[in-house]
Amino acid sequence: HVERIEEYQAFAKTLVDLLKKQPASGDETKAFIEDLISTAQQIQDEYNNQKENMKSASFAAELTRKTMALTQTASTNNLASYMELLKAWRGMGGAQDFVIAQCHTLARSLFLKASQGALTNPGAVPIAMEVRGRCREILRSPDGYEIWPEY
Numbered sequence: 805h806v807e808r809i810e811e812y813q814a815f816a817k818t819l820v821d822l823l824k825k826q827p828a829s830g831d832e833t834k835a836f837i838e839d840l841i842s843t844a845q846q847i848q849d850e851y852n853n854q855k856e857n858m859k860s861a862s863f864a865a866e867l868t869r870k871t872m873a874l875t876q877t878a879s880t881n882n883l884a885s886y887m888e889l890l891k892a893w894r895g896m897g898g899a900q901d902f903v904i905a906q907c908h909t910l911a912r913s914l915f916l917k918a919s920q921g922a923l924t925n926p927g928a929v930p931i932a933m934e935v936r937g938r939c940r941e942i943l944r945s946p947d948g949y950e951i952w953p954e955y
Contacts, residue, residue, distance in 0.1 A: 805900040808950075809851060812907035815942045816847035819914075819935065829927045836921040836928045840935060843914050850906040854899045867892055908943065908950035915939035 823841045871889050874882060915936055922932035 805904050809900065809903055809907060812847055812904070812911070812942065813851055815911070815938065816844045816907075819844045819938055820848075822934070823931070826931055832925045833927050833931075836925055837931065839921075840914060840917060840931075843910060843917060847907050847910045850903050850910070854903045859899075904950050908946055911939050911942050915943070 820841055823837050823844070826837055867889060870885075874885055874889065879885075918932040918935035918939070922929045
């Protein structure tokens with residue numbers, strides 16, 4: 805998941821940078837661009853909000869080491885140790901699952917907003933087409949946890 809989340813972060817950063825450079829040919833186009841920027845920045849915000857919960861690769865390596873060590877021991881404390889490890893694994897994995905689902909949902913929202921903006925504002929069509937193309941690219945092959953049954 806981490807690699808895919810990083811792809812979304814790069815997507816959001818480059819899209820925000822691109823949109824900030826777009827000339828606004830009127831108030832309606834300016835509002836359209838600002839709305840797209842706001843949505844793209846939410847992708848970055850979701851990551852930053854959950855970064856601590858997602859932990860690091862070294863934390864995952866340490867959990868792996870502890871889990872493997874637990875399998876080599878026979879102790880009356882194994883169940884309690886297992887439950888603590890399980891809690892850590894689920895906390896880390898759950899945060900990653902949540903972020904990747906949010907990234908996917910926000911990218912779909914960007915695609916939709918770009919489409920709707922082009923319908924009502926002909927001057928926004930070139931921007932909308934660029935945003936839609938970039939969204940299509942990032943959404944090309946979703947990770948299993950990106951697609952929730954009721955999102």
